[in-house]
Amino acid sequence: MLTIKDLCASVEDKEIIRQLSLEVKPGEIHAIMGPNGAGKSTLGNVLSGRPGYEATAGTVTFKEMDLLDLDPEIRAREGLFLAFQYPVEIPGVSNMELLKAAVDARRTHAGQEEISAIDFMKMAREACKSVGLDQSFLKRGVNEGFSGGEKKRNEIMQMMLMEPTLCILDETDSGLDIDALQVVARGVNAMRSEERSFIVVTHYQRLLDFIVPDYVHVLANGRIVKSGDKSLALELEAKGYSWLEDEVA
Amino acid sequence: MSEQVEELIKKEYAAGFHTDIESETLPPGLNEDVIRFISAKKNEPEWMLEWRLKAYKVWQSMEEPSWAHVHYPEIDFQAVSYFSAPKSLEDRPKSLDEVDPDLIETYNKLGIPLHEQEMLAGVAVDAVFDSVSVVTTFREKLEEAGVIFCPISEAVHRFPELVKKYLGTVVPQRDNYYAALNSAVFSDGSFVYIPKGVRCPMELSTYFRINQMNTGQFERTLIIADEGSHVSYLEGCTAPQRDENQLHAAVVELIALDNAEIKYSTVQNWYPGDENGKGGIYNFVTKRGICHQRAKISWTQVETGSAVTWKYPSCILKGDHSIGEFYSVALTNNYQQADTGTKMIHLGKNTKSTIISKGISAGRSQNAYRGLVRMGSSASGARNFTQCDSLLIGDRCGAHTFPYIESAHPSAIVEHEATTSKVSDDQMFLCQQRGLDPEKAVSMIVNGFCREVFKQLPMEFAVEAGKLLEVSLEGSVG
Numbered sequence: 001m002l003t004i005k006d007l008c009a010s011v012e013d014k015e016i017i018r019q020l021s022l023e024v025k026p027g028e029i030h031a032i033m034g035p036n037g038a039g040k041s042t043l044g045n046v047l048s049g050r051p052g053y054e055a056t057a058g059t060v061t062f063k064e065m066d067l068l069d070l071d072p073e074i075r076a077r078e079g080l081f082l083a084f085q086y087p088v089e090i091p092g093v094s095n096m097e098l099l100k101a102a103v104d105a106r107r108t109h110a111g112q113e114e115i116s117a118i119d120f121m122k123m124a125r126e127a128c129k130s131v132g133l134d135q136s137f138l139k140r141g142v143n144e145g146f147s148g149g150e151k152k153r154n155e156i157m158q159m160m161l162m163e164p165t166l167c168i169l170d171e172t173d174s175g176l177d178i179d180a181l182q183v184v185a186r187g188v189n190a191m192r193s194e195e196r197s198f199i200v201v202t203h204y205q206r207l208l209d210f211i212v213p214d215y216v217h218v219l220a221n222g223r224i225v226k227s228g229d230k231s232l233a234l235e236l237e238a239k240g241y242s243w244l245e246d247e248v249a
Numbered sequence: 250m251s252e253q254v255e256e257l258i259k260k261e262y263a264a265g266f267h268t269d270i271e272s273e274t275l276p277p278g279l280n281e282d283v284i285r286f287i288s289a290k291k292n293e294p295e296w297m298l299e300w301r302l303k304a305y306k307v308w309q310s311m312e313e314p315s316w317a318h319v320h321y322p323e324i325d326f327q328a329v330s331y332f333s334a335p336k337s338l339e340d341r342p343k344s345l346d347e348v349d350p351d352l353i354e355t356y357n358k359l360g361i362p363l364h365e366q367e368m369l370a371g372v373a374v375d376a377v378f379d380s381v382s383v384v385t386t387f388r389e390k391l392e393e394a395g396v397i398f399c400p401i402s403e404a405v406h407r408f409p410e411l412v413k414k415y416l417g418t419v420v421p422q423r424d425n426y427y428a429a430l431n432s433a434v435f436s437d438g439s440f441v442y443i444p445k446g447v448r449c450p451m452e453l454s455t456y457f458r459i460n461q462m463n464t465g466q467f468e469r470t471l472i473i474a475d476e477g478s479h480v481s482y483l484e485g486c487t488a489p490q491r492d493e494n495q496l497h498a499a500v501v502e503l504i505a506l507d508n509a510e511i512k513y514s515t516v517q518n519w520y521p522g523d524e525n526g527k528g529g530i531y532n533f534v535t536k537r538g539i540c541h542q543r544a545k546i547s548w549t550q551v552e553t554g555s556a557v558t559w560k561y562p563s564c565i566l567k568g569d570h571s572i573g574e575f576y577s578v579a580l581t582n583n584y585q586q587a588d589t590g591t592k593m594i595h596l597g598k599n600t601k602s603t604i605i606s607k608g609i610s611a612g613r614s615q616n617a618y619r620g621l622v623r624m625g626s627s628a629s630g631a632r633n634f635t636q637c638d639s640l641l642i643g644d645r646c647g648a649h650t651f652p653y654i655e656s657a658h659p660s661a662i663v664e665h666e667a668t669t670s671k672v673s674d675d676q677m678f679l680c681q682q683r684g685l686d687p688e689k690a691v692s693m694i695v696n697g698f699c700r701e702v703f704k705q706l707p708m709e710f711a712v713e714a715g716k717l718l719e720v721s722l723e724g725s726v727g
């Protein structure tokens with residue numbers, strides 16, 4: 001699915017990701033934890049092709065393609081989805097309008113017909129319901145005046161509609177109340193399949209009680225300093241990150 | 250036809266010009282004889298000719314204004330041709346294959362059906378196509394309701410009293426340089442009269458106006474809504490319109506008598522020039538309406554075309570409790586320049602006006618909003634709300650806001666809000682991360698920005714306007 005080899009990346013000429021390697025197989029869930037400023041969001045940005053985030057060395061292969069060679073919208077159409085840590089508002093553009101365009105972009109890329117407005121509405125209503133958002137959110141401007149939690153639910157709704165193959169969730173659990181946390185977890189678990197993989201960035205092991213990862217990685221200073229299974233998250237919860245930094249040094 | 254005109258024709262066309270009165274174009278230049286010629290061609294009554302000649306004198310005494318935030322090479326008014334008859338069938342393209350492929354491509358992007366493309370591109374079709382019968386039913390329905398909708402040249406003959414009574418009353422000849430010029434040489438345009446208490450049964454669209462070829466240059470429109478009547482008028486279309494005449498100076502006058510309501514929607518898409526700013530239409534328009542007691546005039550405009558736009562649809566709120574509205578989207582790209590806005594002149598008591606202006610600048614264009622709100626000394630309890638938003642795409646363009654507020658009444662309230670924003674990288678990336686290419690992303694963001702104004706447009710116009718923005722923004726990112 002995704003193979004990252006010795007990836008280095010910088011933002012504004014500052015190196016943030018340093019020789020990072022990671023292998024994600026179909027159906028797997030990888031959790032990434034690590035201190036603030038470690039480079040977790042940067043990794044998501046580089047993978048999704050955000051302008052300004054430049055890969056300077058290494059390779060990334062996604063579904064046998066050279067990912068770094070693709071425009072960001074092509075990566076999205078190929079099935080790479082990023083749930084943003086800070087979703088941005090687009091005033092006046094309805095959620096529905098953006099999502100229909102998004103779904104159609106993905107479908108036409110795959111050689112399918114555009115979805116009919118009626119079918120889309122059905123799907124969108126379903127998705128709304130399953131993340132606990134009122135139907136009226138479909139008509140509202142993208143993230144316009146949404147609360148923090150509503151923005152995050154909205155990201156999960158988008159993920160459901162786009163049916164991606166690789167989902168990167170950047171702190172989707174931050175700022176969520178306990179019910180919303182379960183909503184997000186349920187959404188991810190419902191989408192979990194043999195062909196779909198997840199990279200879940202989080203600060204809280206609590207989320208991993210609901211979304212059980214196959215691997216947990218610790219990212220510090222731009223590289224993965226430790227990998228393990230779910231128990232690593234528990235250990236981190238108990239001990240923090242400093243012992244790892246000592247270990248690495 | 251007068252002898253003088255015959256003389257003129259002989260003189261001007263001696264050197265092998267077509268002397269066929271049905272199909273010629275006047276050589277460039279403006280003088281009294283030219284005006285007589287135009288009037289004679291239209292077989293106008295004496296009073297109309299006198300009116301034109303008076304306007305010409307006024308125009309000669311005036312100077313071209315230079316206060317607008319636009320720059321263009323000096324116009325040589327003697328190098329402009331002031332009359333051109335419709336092209337004869339032989340001169341027109343025989344099929345769409347003979348039409349500029351760029352134009353056809355744009356038509357296709359806008360989703361304009363083939364037979365309409367033929368009409369727009371001026372293809373000489375003799376086959377009776379659908380729209381002819383549409384026009385006929387349309388006219389019949391209007392007649393039943395007692396609504397008059399015809400070319401103004403026809404109204405001069407059929408309804409001289411109405412024309413005499415109202416022409417030039419809202420936009421006087423000496424109002425401004427271009428209005429004076431238009432009054433002297435106007436080509437044709439619409440005349441609308443809605444009788445007392447009648448609600449016009451359909452949207453009146455210039456699309457249905459017979460005789461619309463080649464009238465764009467000095468168009469003159471007069472709309473009279475009698476007491477308690479109601480009309481919605483649509484001007485222009487989204488298809489790009491080319492014209493050999495670079496200088497355009499239209500005048501539109503609206504009269505809303507007591508309790509009447511006029512909604513005037515425009516989509517303006519004259520050729521803006523190429524991506525280097527070459528060619529393109531100079532559009533100097535004077536549009537104004539007068540509201541009597543409890544009357545309402547609402548202007549909605551979507552301006553995407555022209556190289557230079559100079560346009561301020563305005564309302565004179567004369568009657569007590571009357572309402573004026575102005576909703577505008579003005580988009581400029583490449584080297585386009587627009588100086589547009591409105592004037593709300595509050596004279597009556599408890600008059601109300603709303604101004605929502607959305608300016609979008611891309612490329613190297615310049616986009617200015619210029620608005621005047623004047624509260625007269627008798628306008629007690631008058632209110633205005635103005636919201637003026639600018640959106641920038643890229644960093645080589647400019648947005649400017651020039652609000653003028655004059656309040657002579659202490660109880661009048663004027664509110665003004667203005668914002669300037671950019672299409673942010675974060676918004677662009679969000680769209681791209683959802684699979685949209687950058688052009689689609691920009692057009693979606695811009696459409697969202699304009700939503701408040703598009704909501705005011707009649708349904709099908711609103712959809713087309715959205716597509717139009719998309720096409721007009723091409724090449725603005727990347």
Ligand SMILES: Nc1ncnc2c1ncn2[C@@H]1O[C@H](COP(=O)(O)OP(=O)(O)OP(=O)(O)O)[C@@H](O)[C@H]1O
Nearest residue numbers: 011012016034035036037038039040041042043052
């Ligand atoms: N656009 C940017 N401009 C400048 N510096 C940036 C930019 N994006 C990231 N950085 C820097 O890169 C480093 C890593 O940031 P990143 O957002 O990837 O951290 P993170 O691991 O996601 O942290 P957090 O847990 O706080 O979300 C930080 O020092 C940050 O300031």
Ligand SMILES: [Mg+2]
Nearest residue numbers: 040041042085
């Ligand atoms: Mg982060």
